[in-house]
Amino acid sequence: MKTFLLAAGLALTTSFAAVADTAVTYSVDQDFDDVTFGLESAITDKGLVIDAVSHVGAMLERTKEDVGSDVTIFERAEVYSFCSASISRKVMEADPMNLQFCPYGIFVMQKPGEDMTTIGYRVMPEGVMKEVEAMLDEIVQEAIGE
Template sequence: MRTAILVMLSLLAGFAVNRAAAEDTITTVETDTAFADVMTDLQDAIINRGYVIDYHSHIGEMLSRTAGDVGADKQVYKNAEFLQFCSAVLSRAAMEADIGNIAYCPYILFAYEPAAYPGKVTVGFRRLPPGDGRDQVNETLNEILHDAAGQ
């Protein structure tokens, strides 16, 4: 019995650590700024640094469009989009530090407005693991995030 309890406690602790680790990998900021303005500010914050946006995804529209096809009846987002870009300078520095850092390029920033909370916009990015040339990427993504969120 004691062994079973210890196993259960270990499993629960493992789940808690995994959840905390997952939460640490996403950096977000909430704002009351209109979604369209946040996306414009996000685009400007990327472009004004000299980066080229490679792809603009309209995830919210895709989920709405395909809801019937997958048997969904819940609207997740009022709006949801992401922008991806790569930086020759940041990427080169990161990849020279560790060639495996190719896995993190391109970089993605996202914004969404939940259907359940219209007017509350979340802007964020997936944080790269620290070290080996990735810290500067995280700093740049964080600067872009705060520029777009007006903070």
């Protein structure tokens, strides 16, 4: 796991973690709505179209009793799905199996009782898909004002 040092001023409001090498996450001392607004703006500012917003937190809360649970996992949690025609073409021309990663997703969540909002994305495999990961990180950084 990579360790990143943050400037002292940012350390109080933003933290970075790679979660089990499967996701990159940033936890910020920002309101959930501000982070999702920033995310929507960052995606569309790149000329990309949001295909869907999955309201995962609301679905899990709504169905928890139906599946025999009483646990509230998230205060709020959403996944934004979108694609980039140019990057997608590039990575799929390199390997058509990269189709499995499209559309790309960025998630935003807030856990019960926590003031921090977490935003992140899946780690992409080595090779040409790292270009997608760089795009996702750029969008996330813009969304949280980094």
